[in-house]
């Protein structure tokens with residue numbers, strides 16, 4: 001009997017265009033394994049919203065595997081140890097994985113390689129990004145730090161290879177190793193069940209991802225004009241599916257190209273995802289360390305101070321008195337997702353209006369986003385705060401009230417801040433300035449002009 005091979009799954013929970021499954025299917029009986037590992041990532045273990053998604057995504061993958069005559073084995077513990085032990089136990093000939101670039105997963109891949117028994121190879125495949133992170137370099141072989149030249153260089157290698165179909169069958173081993181039961185992992189919230197709204201919005205899993213893509217294709221040609229309008233369903237909402245690897249970026253690339261029309265702006269956004277991985281490969285601590293010199297001395301307000309803590313809480317709960325900020329933070333809490341334009345506005349508000357260190361916001365998003373992604377989250381927070389490897393954006397202080405009008409956010413605000421629903425399109429962006437007192441809706445935590453001056457003065461301190 002041919003020795004079995006293991007497919008070790010992480011954020012690659014799909015069968016189609018999944019190189020680890022494709023290679024394993026040809027090699028022999030396949031044992032697909034997911035390890036819930038809260039130890040290896042240390043303080044970066046998955047947040048609450050991601051755990052909700054993970055539960056449903058694993059259930060979906062397990063059902064899809066059964067249709068192929070296979071199973072999903074669930075284990076809990078330090079992933080490198082669990083996989084090495086399992087390889088010994090079943091006499092595996094190889095472990096197939098898709099590469100991941102979070103620093104803890106790179107360490108785990110190295111550790112696993114050392115721990116695997118003799119004769120069991122670790123086979124790492126490419127597939128969750130358009131190009132393997134680190135492979136797009138300047139003429140002198142250096143990795144890119146800035147997005148635009150990165151995009152130009154990556155575009156030279158596009159389109160990506162055509163996606164590969166899911167295997168039609170996966171041979172089963174002679175006997176299946178033991179598996180945990182998904183429900184015992186308690187990934188879903190219970191008391192309180194804050195994720196009630198998630199199920200209305202999302203269908204985690206490969207089928208849900210394919211449906212999202214299908215629905216987006218007819219809108220893709222209008223992406224450029226609609227993508228900044230939070231009141232309009234203008235973007236793809238594929239981010240959590242991409243994060244959990246339920247669909248490959250190559251699949252999305254080819255499908256949007258075939259849909260026709262001008263899709264370059266969308267593809268450029270997709271490349272931001274690759275760019276973020278390229279950044280964390282160069283700066284593994286990107287979620288905790290300012291990349292730009294000088295910001296370590298920035299006079300942030302102290303989150304231990306009770307007034308600052310109250311401001312942070314008001315931001316988290318969507319009670320800042322700025323309707324667009326509040327709508328975004330409430331959308332995040334209710335659905336685990338927020339529109340990109342509003343992510344920029346809410347992040348800028350925390351950092352510049354409230355003068356709170358970007359890392360506080362990064363942590364909140366990590367816990368509450370269903371698409372929370374180590375690379376993309378840190379890259380976008382450092383970009384907004386001006387502390388990152390790219391240009392210093394600190395002095396670009398977004399005006400939430402102007403942004404709200406410019407991007408026509410009235411309907412979005414009505415949806416997420418229902419106490420303001422009765423206000424006119426004109427008054428809803430800034431009820432206070434329009435002289436509208438709405439019972440239950442808070443006053444602004446700080447005026448825009450005052451906040452802007454305070455932020456610029458703080459920034460001047462690190463420049464002097």
Ligand SMILES: Cc1cc2nc3c(=O)[nH]c(=O)nc-3n(C[C@H](O)[C@H](O)[C@H](O)COP(=O)(O)OP(=O)(O)OC[C@H]3O[C@@H](n4cnc5c(N)ncnc54)[C@H](O)[C@@H]3O)c2cc1C
Nearest residue numbers: 235236237238239269270272273340343372373376377380
């Ligand atoms: C402060 C802040 C934090 C963010 N945190 C995350 C995060 O943790 N995870 C995450 O996936 N995105 C993050 N983003 C980027 C962006 O907001 C989301 O990817 C986007 O809103 C997802 O919606 P969509 O799928 O409809 O995107 P679309 O506009 O349809 O874009 C298609 C895909 O491209 C990728 N993409 C688009 N914009 C970006 C970007 N700026 N950076 C990286 N990838 C991008 C996503 O995978 C997205 O699904 C963050 C942005 C900000 C400003």
